[in-house]
Amino acid sequence: MREVELRFVQPVDLAGRIANLLGAGLKTQVVHAVAGVDLEVKPGEVIGIVGESGCGKSTLGRIVSGILPPTAGQVHYRGKPVHDMTGQERRAYELGVQMIFQDPYASLNPRMRVREIIGEAPAAHGLIRSRDKEAYVAGLMRQVGLDPSFSQRYPHQFSGGQRQRIGIARALALKPSVIVCDEAVAALDVSIQAQVLNLFEKLRDDLDLTYLFISHNLSVVSHISDRVAIMYLGRVVELAPTDTVFTRANHPYTEALLKELPTLTPGRRTYQPIKGELPSPLDPPTGCAFHPRCPHAMPRCKAERPLLREIAPGQYSACHLNDLA
DSSP: EEEEEEEEOOOOHHHHHHHHHHOOOOOOOEEEEEEEEEEOTTTEEEEEEETTSSSSHHHHHHHHSSSSSEEEEEEEETTTTGGGGHHHHHHHHHHHHEEEETTTTTTTTSSOOOHHHHHHHHHHTTTGGGGHHHHHHHHHHHHHOOOOGGGOGGGGOOOOHHHHHHEEEEEEETSEEEEEEETTTTTHHHHHHHHHHHHHHHHHHHHHHHEEEEEEEEHHTTOSSSSSEEEEEEEEEEEHHHHHHHHHOOOOHHHHHHHHOOOOOOOOOOOOOOSSOOOTSSSSSSTTTTTTTOOOOHHHHHHHEEOOOEEETTEEEEOOGGGTO
């Protein structure tokens, strides 16, 4: 993707315009959900997208999967801009990029049986014949660790981990090459998280899948990601291989996130949460968006936005402190 942006615009409604006649001074509100993201994902790679709630990572995932069109910039699939695609190319993109959602219960139709949830889309798109649906669904359910005899059940008859496996099977049903995992394990117990992460790794090896793995937890993405992109207020502030992020993080925001991770080291530990609140995307700060919370902020940080640039082989960071090194 190249300079991808997404802005949600809320114009002044009729009541607001009438209030403005009386001097209310209401203005059109613009939310900068994604504010210019450059990211290249290689085939077979797992990119972890990490950041606090409200940083735009889920919105970015929806742009990649085609659910939300970008306001500006371009999304490329196999080297071609998506907005220029027509016919078979567009169909290949729409089927080839699938999404797994955070809430496994809310994303499944409660009135449909599992057989229809998983088998409806491939049958509708002509990937399988209707008479082959039962065998196709059974194979997918075995692949994700579910008993095919449960295919006649409804979503409410499954546990949270089982429902997430149903969501994974539904995504796999269209034979995608890219899967966007939006907080796919956030709603699960820790032991179940490990099982689902192991399943993702197995499916990646078996099917040569590419993942965009979205999470607010760095420790989760460390187990599955090849590279990690740290997002803050709609922008990527650091991008590096996973080992590099954990051993020599560069951006102050990345360092702050790492300090909040729990450890198994015995003894007392003083937690140092990130100071301040995430700024509103309705009115983002000037310069570096992180400067109101950064312990190393300089006058330049308030006036000039740092660009994401390579500071070491494979490591990119957007911080003015790198100019002082």
